[in-house]
Amino acid sequence: MKVGVLGATGMVGQRFIEILDKHPDFEICSLLASSKSAGKRYEDATTWYLENPMPEYVKDIVVSETDPNTVDSDVEIIFSSLPTEFAKVVEPKFGENFIVASNASAMRMIDDIPLVIPEVNPEFLDLVEIQQKNRGWDGFIVTNPNCSTIALTLTLKPIHDNYNINRVYVSTMQAVSGAGYNGVPSMAIVDNLIPFIDGEEEKMENETLHILGTIKDTRVKRADFNLSASCNRVAVLDGHTESVFIELDEDIDILDMKNTMSNFKSLPQELNLFSAPKNPIIISENENRPQPRMDRNAEGGMSVTVGRLRKDDICNKSFKYTLVGHNTIRGAAGASILNAELIVKKLL
Numbered sequence: 036m037k038v039g040v041l042g043a044t045g046m047v048g049q050r051f052i053e054i055l056d057k058h059p060d061f062e063i064c065s066l067l068a069s070s071k072s073a074g075k076r077y078e079d080a081t082t083w084y085l086e087n088p089m090p091e092y093v094k095d096i097v098v099s100e101t102d103p104n105t106v107d108s109d110v111e112i113i114f115s116s117l118p119t120e121f122a123k124v125v126e127p128k129f130g131e132n133f134i135v136a137s138n139a140s141a142m143r144m145i146d147d148i149p150l151v152i153p154e155v156n157p158e159f160l161d162l163v164e165i166q167q168k169n170r171g172w173d174g175f176i177v178t179n180p181n182c183s184t185i186a187l188t189l190t191l192k193p194i195h196d197n198y199n200i201n202r203v204y205v206s207t208m209q210a211v212s213g214a215g216y217n218g219v220p221s222m223a224i225v226d227n228l229i230p231f232i233d234g235e236e237e238k239m240e241n242e243t244l245h246i247l248g249t250i251k252d253t254r255v256k257r258a259d260f261n262l263s264a265s266c267n268r269v270a271v272l273d274g275h276t277e278s279v280f281i282e283l284d285e286d287i288d289i290l291d292m293k294n295t296m297s298n299f300k301s302l303p304q305e306l307n308l309f310s311a312p313k314n315p316i317i318i319s320e321n322e323n324r325p326q327p328r329m330d331r332n333a334e335g336g337m338s339v340t341v342g343r344l345r346k347d348d349i350c351n352k353s354f355k356y357t358l359v360g361h362n363t364i365r366g367a368a369g370a371s372i373l374n375a376e377l378i379v380k381k382l383l
């Protein structure tokens with residue numbers, strides 16, 4: 036299938052290009068960005084920041100204006116990594132005729148737009164039919180959650196399925212790539228930590244409960260436990276780390292919990308989707324892991340590594356762990372691509 040990428044010159048756009056380069060089913064035909072980049076060869080328009088070199092075939096593609104009319108007519112899927120304000124206006128125009136798999140937060144919490152992690156809530160794709168009916172579109176939009184939410188929610192899913200969660204506290208240590216190429220000035224972050232990421236805590240709290248919810252009468256009914264997030268930016272390039280504290284309504288055996296998490300598999304693994312990791316959650320037994328530099332690339336950056344899983348001494352119903360997930364792969368481009376693979380398998 037031919038695909039296009041919106042925001043192709045940015046941090047997430049580059050990850051799309053890197054991952055799609057090796058994809059057996061999706062072929063990039065159109066690259067779109069702002070008017071600053073439009074009309075230039077991709078190589079000239081882009082400050083490439085990834086360790087792997089820019090794939091040869093994209094270098095000469097001429098970047099287009101972000102307008103559905105500039106996209107090759109045989110393109111079927113559009114991956115979006117646009118800034119949210121712009122995505123809000125532009126993605127619906129693409130949704131009229133294309134399948135849009137978006138990273139942007141603009142449309143995530145709208146009733147008829149599925150917010151999906153394939154291992155967690157694939158059934159939310161049922162909303163696509165309602166969306167097309169409501170809007171009279173031939174295409175549709177499916178979104179993935181923000182980077183820190185995806186990693187957390189993947190680890191909560193098997194716990195939520197097997198136990199009753201009372202409350203979750205999470206404190207994040209998020210990489211600078213999560214803010215985009217021009218996001219955090221080096222003078223602000225080197226030798227430093229910033230204990231605030233605009234809108235991030237609200238996104239984690241709302242999106243996690245939404246994704247772990249159920250569809251009732253064509254609307255999402257949120258999961259009903261309490262979740263409180265505290266988000267920090269740290270001087271790490273890629274890979275978000277999160278300290279998670281969970282209280283259940285029953286006493287738990289930590290070995291059972293370990294098995295529940297490490298045995299977790301879901302629909303993408305059953306369907307053998309190309310980007311699906313064999314193990315969505317990897318449990319590390321090493322006492323000083325996970326670490327972003329060592330663990331962010333687990334299973335091509337698509338697995339979340341959990342370590343330091345232990346009981347919390349303050350209460351026998353509580354336990355805690357640390358996780359690391361790759362923010363621009365599992366938390367962004369890889370998430371949209373896995374969504375698109377699921378869409379192809381389930382809806383086309």
Ligand SMILES: NC(=O)c1ccc[n+]([C@@H]2O[C@H](COP(=O)([O-])OP(=O)(O)OC[C@H]3O[C@@H](n4cnc5c(N)ncnc54)[C@H](OP(=O)(O)O)[C@@H]3O)[C@@H](O)[C@H]2O)c1
Pocket residue numbers: 041042043044045046047048067068069070071072073101116117118119121138139140180181182212213214215216217362363366367
């Ligand atoms: N980074 C992450 O870890 C992460 C994770 C999850 C979700 N996201 C979301 O993904 C989106 C992109 O993030 P990013 O980190 O890739 O940002 P970024 O590095 O700043 O890239 C932004 C991209 O959007 C393009 N763009 C900016 N303004 C535009 C406009 N008015 N019209 C058309 N194109 C425009 C830029 O093109 P030019 O180069 O031409 O300016 C560039 O390609 C955001 O919504 C972000 O919240 C990011």
